Amino acid sequence: MRIDIVSIFPGYLEPLNLSLIGSAQRAGLLDIRVHDLRQWTHDRHRSVDDTPYGGGAGMVMRPEPWGEALDALTDTDATPDRPHLVVPSPGGRVFNQDVAGSLATEPWLAFACGRYEGIDERVIDQAGEMMPVSVLSLGDYVLGGGEVAALAMVEAITRLVPGVIGNEESLTEESHTGGLLEYPVYTKPPRWRGREVPAVLRSGHHEAIQQWRTQQRRQRTAERRPDLVAPTGNALRLTGALDHRGDLLIAPATAADAGELLTLARACWLAEAREQDSFLIPALTEDLDDVLTWMAQWRTWVVRMDGRIIGSVRARRAGRNWDIGRLMVAPDVQGCGLGRALMEHAEGAAPTELTGFTVFTGAHSTRNERLYRRAGYQVSGHSDFRGEATVELYKPRPSSRLQ
Ligand code: ADE
Numbered sequence: 001m002r003i004d005i006v007s008i009f010p011g012y013l014e015p016l017n018l019s020l021i022g023s024a025q026r027a028g029l030l031d032i033r034v035h036d037l038r039q040w041t042h043d044r045h046r047s048v049d050d051t052p053y054g055g056g057a058g059m060v061m062r063p064e065p066w067g068e069a070l071d072a073l074t075d076t077d078a079t080p081d082r083p084h085l086v087v088p089s090p091g092g093r094v095f096n097q098d099v100a101g102s103l104a105t106e107p108w109l110a111f112a113c114g115r116y117e118g119i120d121e122r123v124i125d126q127a128g129e130m131m132p133v134s135v136l137s138l139g140d141y142v143l144g145g146g147e148v149a150a151l152a153m154v155e156a157i158t159r160l161v162p163g164v165i166g167n168e169e170s171l172t173e174e175s176h177t178g179g180l181l182e183y184p185v186y187t188k189p190p191r192w193r194g195r196e197v198p199a200v201l202r203s204g205h206h207e208a209i210q211q212w213r214t215q216q217r218r219q220r221t222a223e224r225r226p227d228l229v230a231p232t233g234n235a236l237r238l239t240g241a242l243d244h245r246g247d248l249l250i251a252p253a254t255a256a257d258a259g260e261l262l263t264l265a266r267a268c269w270l271a272e273a274r275e276q277d278s279f280l281i282p283a284l285t286e287d288l289d290d291v292l293t294w295m296a297q298w299r300t301w302v303v304r305m306d307g308r309i310i311g312s313v314r315a316r317r318a319g320r321n322w323d324i325g326r327l328m329v330a331p332d333v334q335g336c337g338l339g340r341a342l343m344e345h346a347e348g349a350a351p352t353e354l355t356g357f358t359v360f361t362g363a364h365s366t367r368n369e370r371l372y373r374r375a376g377y378q379v380s381g382h383s384d385f386r387g388e389a390t391v392e393l394y395k396p397r398p399s400s401r402l403q
Contacts (some may be wrong), residue, residue, distance in 0.1 A: 001161050002031040004083060005150055006069045008048055009115035009216075010034045016154060023163045032154070037311055040068035043160065049116050052211070058117040066112065066123040073110055074130060082131035083110035088149035090142045093137035097152055098348055099136065104160035105398060111154070113146030171353045181221045183213040244348035250345050253312065255297035258291045260309045261302070261328075265291075268328040276364045281388060300326075302343060303338065313342040315349060321358045321394075322350035327368070329403055343375050356396045363389035379391035 005013055013034045016022065024030045038046040041064075049059035074082055084106045093099075103109060112119065112127075127133050138149045159165050175182040186197040200212045221228050253261065265283045273279045286294075298314040310330040316323055324346045329338045347357055359377060361368040369379075369391060377393035384390065 002108045004033045004073050004110040006037050007147050008037045010036045029163050032077045037065050040065040060117050061114055061119040063120040063123050070127055077285045083108040085110045085127050087112045087135045088146035089135050090137050092137040095136040100156040103157045113148040113150050115145040182218040183216040250301050250303045253302045257302055260292050262288055264328050267331055272365050311338045311342050313346045315346045321356045322354045324359050341372050359393050360390050363391050
């Protein structure tokens, strides 16, 4: 993975030469390039900031050096590829383990570390026309600039890149994997200052240890992070036309959503029914009870915009695979990247031991098939479901570190 970081304080990024990330760079797994923004200034003072239009406190980073910096990074003669640009900002969407996991699959990231009151917005707007851009916040507090945030994000992302961590098993049970915090850990001696290591951990009983650890993870999460136990929703990573809606949340569906899901399915599969000249498509023939029945058997997520459900997807285990389906995007927001983001979310929720993803679609659903192919799926079979010809598509889980 290549990572470019642009900052007016390149020295802030020096810790990236230490520890695991330093070793990964020396091993050729990471190619981290830190750039001084001031090399793209042309005045005597090498100035990078100016007063804000409209008044107000502080200074704003000027667009010209940033524009030149991004042009230099994406110089088309050198490479046709584009990085995924991350702009750390307290005004961004929250960076979390899901976002880290998703960015870890990118071959090339670039970080634009702003200072002062931030970077002239036109830089971010223009960059968005050339490459995917994510404005991300470490949390609800304000740092002096984007450098510390970039350091934290680079560390969280790169440790998920295959090969960077020696013991990749440790990734599967750490905090925030599977939406839970980590269980407490102990080492020798068995008794320290009158405190014993929990007996179950010394029992050698593997299954009992697993049960104890899972119970500890749940208890700890409920106590320390009740928001994770009953999530109000995670920010959905959107890079398409809905990206400006940084407030779109994806949340587990509840039974109360069944009616809306039924309506959404009608709206979504109508075009397909017309195309096939048949309304005998499962998603169109089911009633409210059917929806409630499958909701009890699948994990289902919904995305709301201005109060209404605009997208949904469901998934469940099928042997060694994670079966993803009922991908729905409301007709008026189709083509905005929501379907892709829903697929990525559903894939990201797959239990760690599963090895691949499967999706089914009608044999004539060319639009769906195209979306799945773009997401890396390939046709793996044809079958007949209640009289309807269906196509099965399969994608192996991208990284073996998760297995
Ligand atoms: N820059 C300043 N504060 C920040 C924060 N909380 N997250 C990311 N970048 C920042």
